[in-house]
Structures are given as C-alpha cells and as structure tokens.
Amino acid sequence: MAVRKPHGTVLSFIEAYWRKHQNSPTVREITTGTARSHGSIQNSLKWLERNQYITRRKRTSRGIKVVNFEAYDIPPTELSELEGIPIRGEIAAGYCHEPATEDHGYLNIEYNGRKPNDYVLKISGDSMVGAGIPDGAYVGIRPVADDYQPGPGEIVAVYVEGQGATLKHFFQKESVVVLEAANPKYEPLIFDLDDCELRVQGTHIFTHWQSTALS
The missing domain is CATH 2.10.109.10 (Umud Fragment, subunit A)
Structure with missing residues (x-):
C-alpha cells in the first residue's frame, strides 16, 4: 500500500529525525517539524501504525519505530x-x-x-x-x-x-x-x-x- 502524502510526510520526518539524532521524535517535535496540527499528526501516526509502517511503544514519548528502517542498523x-x-x-x-x-x-x-x-x-x-x-x-x-x-x-x-x-x-x-x-x-x-x-x-x-x- 502506498503512503498517501499527509502520512508520507510524517513518515519521512521520523526517518530524517532518526538519521540526525539517533532517536525517535516526540509527537510535539513532529507537529513542529511538519507544521501540522496535533490532531492531524495523531491521525497520521494511527494510519501508519495500522498499516504496519511504524510501531509505537506505550508510556514513552519516544517510542515510535519505523518498520524495516535501514538506519537502525548503524553500528555503536x-x-x-x-x-x-x-x-x-x-x-x-x-x-x-x-x-x-x-x-x-x-x-x-x-x-x-x-x-x-x-x-x-x-x-x-x-x-x-x-x-x-x-x-x-x-x-x-x-x-x-x-x-x-x-x-x-x-x-x-x-x-x-x-x-x-x-x-x-x-x-x-x-x-x-x-x-x-x-x-x-x-x-x-x-x-x-x-x-x-x-x-x-x-x-x-x-x-x-x-x-x-x-x-
């Protein structure tokens, strides 16, 4: 399934953030970085998770992980x-x-x-x-x-x-x-x-x- 533009923008931001910081962004950082509303970001994250582009850990602000993302394999x-x-x-x-x-x-x-x-x-x-x-x-x-x-x-x-x-x-x-x-x-x-x-x-x-x- 192709990633539609609003959701694809969020996915691209998460990947770019990881490459720069070696950590997942918070929802607030995604909101600021993509200039979209909090509700819109939450909808995109739910869509990405439902369609298995990302996973999210509960009770942590940096629990977003992109599925099959090659940058996670950077050596320590x-x-x-x-x-x-x-x-x-x-x-x-x-x-x-x-x-x-x-x-x-x-x-x-x-x-x-x-x-x-x-x-x-x-x-x-x-x-x-x-x-x-x-x-x-x-x-x-x-x-x-x-x-x-x-x-x-x-x-x-x-x-x-x-x-x-x-x-x-x-x-x-x-x-x-x-x-x-x-x-x-x-x-x-x-x-x-x-x-x-x-x-x-x-x-x-x-x-x-x-x-x-x-x-």
Missing part, C-alpha cells in the same frame, strides 16, 4: 562519533518527584559504548553522592525492556506511579522492592508491587560532572 562505534547525547530533562536523586521530561539540548561528550536510544538526565538532589553522582551531575541512561530485572544494587532510573521518578540502587525480594540511596541521611524507599505500579525506565551507564550542554 559510529554512534559514539555523533555530536552529543540528548538530554531528556531531570531526575530526582532524593525522594520521588515527577520527572522534567522536556529536551534540554545535548551533552557534548564522547562515549564509546553508546547505543541509539541512550540519553542523559540531570541529577537533582544528593542522595546518590556516595556512588559518585553529585547534585547537578549528568547521568547516562540506557532504556530497558518492560520485563527487565535489575541485578541487586544496580543503579536504575525508576518511576513509581503516583509519586514520580528517582535514581537509586535497586533491590528486590519477591514482591518487595527497596530503592536505596548512597547517602546515609536518606532512608530506603520500600514498595510492595502488589500495592503499586513501579517501572524500571533505564540503567545508569555513566556519570559526567561539570559538563557543557549543546543547544
């Missing part, structure tokens, strides 16, 4: 040479807070282990200072699958429904999850998965301090 060694890693906002290193998810430019560093969906968050708080992650630092985050199970003590970005997100050491025994700080002035955060929804959004892959963001 080439990705490390790209200009900057996208900064996706802030995350609490303290108690859970709703995350700031607006884009804030790019972090101008070279990271040889980079993968296409890696991104950066700025730390707000000092609960992870003992792990070498001070307030105001930038942390690299690697998104994980919905069924990902962190290892004991692994540092992860976690979202707790109704409370917000935080970066912590992760421990789990049966249905009980304990999020531990690396600062003795913070008590562990304890959650029972039978009573709340908790999602691991990504794993911590590096920390960068006194960095320069690219606009």
